[in-house]
Amino acid sequence: MEPVTSESSDLYPVTRLAAVREATAEAGLSALLLTPGPDLRYVTGYSALPLERLTCLAVPADGDAFLMVPRLELPAAQHSPAARLGVEFVPWDETDDPYAHVAKRLGRADTVGLADHMWAMQSLRFRSAMPDTEQVLAGTVLAALRSRKSPAEAAALREAGAAIDAVHAQVPGLLRPGRTEREVGRDIADAIIASGHATVDFVIVASGPNGASPHHDLSDRVIEPGDAVVVDIGGTMPSGYCSDSTRTYSVGEPPADFTAYYDVLQRAQDAACAAVRPGVTCESIDAAARQVIAEAGYGDHFIHRTGHGIGIETHEEPYIVSGNTTPLAEGNAFSVEPGIYLPGRHGARIEDIVICGAHGGERLNNRPRDLVVV
CATH class of the missing domain: 3.40.350.10 (Creatinase/prolidase N-terminal domain)
Structure with missing residues (x-):
């Protein structure tokens, strides 16, 4: 009850x-x-x-x-x-x-x-x-x-963002060569509940070539030195409001080609977050990220929309995607999560939840966005 x-x-x-x-x-x-x-x-x-x-x-x-x-x-x-x-x-x-x-x-x-x-x-x-x-x-x-969050809803999303940030803070200590994705995923799920979430909604731990699959789940693949690992996690708080955040880690020094496009990805995510303000269209936020990635030569490897709304569902309106000409309104909350994926090799994604304020966007996830080498 x-x-x-x-x-x-x-x-x-x-x-x-x-x-x-x-x-x-x-x-x-x-x-x-x-x-x-x-x-x-x-x-x-x-x-x-x-x-x-x-x-x-x-x-x-x-x-x-x-x-x-x-x-x-x-x-x-x-x-x-x-x-x-x-x-x-x-x-x-x-x-x-x-x-x-x-x-x-x-x-x-x-x-x-x-x-x-x-x-x-x-x-x-x-x-x-x-x-x-x-x-x-x-x-x-x-x-x-539903897409225009009240101050109370925004506060609930901030609480959810802080809780999932606390989980990401623990991830570097969980990623070690010799552990499987599934073993790491179980520890992350426990940490999501310990952080104050009522339920675990999803845990993605995508190591090495699995990182090129945006919705890879968990497998028995053993994490190896030099692997890039995409960790996308989220849950629902007792308030009913959801968290969702992605960070990419490297277990030891990553491949040189990975480092090159991770820098591009970071600039793309920053550009999209900086473009958020009332009145701009949803598709323009997608374009801000996509342009940076395309100009660097990785456009064909960014294979999904830039974001989705979030609230009492992890995915809801507004969707940050080409063709969505809906203007952003104050109170809209959504993810900004561009990714670059090289099939058979590796991939990377950076995701923050952003609320559109009167004069710009407020990021609700504040863990470092630089590549974390563990």
Whole structure:
């Protein structure tokens, strides 16, 4: 259960529901239907269990919100931050049809927004219960709200950034020749929890040629002298907000060709961070990093976007990628993480979480970005 605390009141304010209702109406939707996942947590603070039994917050554009909840989950809902919102809790029993109940209470609904992470099973059940209603993604309404962090959300992300920085501070002591990536990864996972995270979301330890695979996980490869090692780690804090940071290390002196492009990468990451300010487009931040890398001759080896938004999900809006002409707004939080990858040889990535402030970007990760030789 999630007790109601002053922290939850700041992170999940009671005014948020009204803002969501207003945005739903402005988007021309009849209602939002939010099942367990990040959308429901953002609106209510309730981390409901994702079950085959339906839990669903219905937010009509012109009516009162209500929370359909399995009767056996009612105590958990009543002890969650959702209890502060004044919404009606509607418990249902095992022989009830909660989808039909939601449809009946909503009445005529031309278009509803479904939680972006709603199970297909639930989406199809709603389609059967409301056959004349168009379904769209709730993200069309919620993305603009979720992407602009409040001061309380920014503080939660700073706390997450400091916690993952504390883990990176321990990594040099864990990287030794003869250890496997998996052994190092287990130690890092333990350190993520010890740093104050509630969960470990991912641990990438990519040594030597594995560093050329951006989403390499963990393997039994033995770390060798001269290996470059990409360490990308993150978790979720008790607040519900996420961390994500990448640093690249070298176990002993790295190859000369690696050192040459690591300097390029560092300049590219600095350039992208320096370009952050309200009004510039997301794609211009991507271009700032990509230009430095391309001019140095490594453009074909930068194979992913420069960044992704972060908050109660590790990946959310805004995405820092070519083609995204959305202008940055104060409160946007996102990663800046260019990389260079030479298949079969090695790779490198530097990643910080950045919040767009009134006059520029604030880095939330502050471990050294120079190559750390251990």
